[in-house]
Amino acid sequence: MRQVSKNSTFAFLDRVVKRTGNNTAITRTGFIETDNKTGKVTNNECYYMELHGNKIASNQATSSGCRAIHITLAGWNTVTTRERLGAILRILGKSNVHIVQHKHQPCLATFSGNKRLHRVIDEKRWYDVVELDHMAHKMRHDYENKGTK
Secondary structure (H helix, E strand, C coil): CCHHHHHHHHHHHCCCCEECCCCEEEEEECCEEECCCCCCEEECCEEEEEECCEEEEEEEECCCCCEEEEECCCCCCCHHHHHHHHHHHHHCCCCCCEEEEECCEEEEEEEECCEEEEEECCCCCCEEHHHHHHHHHHHHHHHHHCCCC
């Protein structure tokens, strides 16, 4: 993992607005609002990791108070974009989930033993990190159980 990817990912997950390299920036949209009557706090903030001006990852508050991380290739299936997204997945602990290129197609890849499994993904769609983890788990499960049916 490149140092700029590591620094960008930590800034993104810590929600720090900054430029983390010549072509990567962490930006923020939205606001935190407090109702004066009820004291209820509404958080509409969303942090983005941008690569060459394209949003490739979002870090957004959910209604339950947790953070939702979404990633996309933003239509650019490049080595750098896949590397930045891979850094996010690694630091979040999704070490068996990879964004790769296979036969010129962007793919979600995982391993079952020493067998690499892959599935084509849409390079313009936003994927929740948990959803990618479930997709990889299903790929491994289907591969391991295909001989028992």
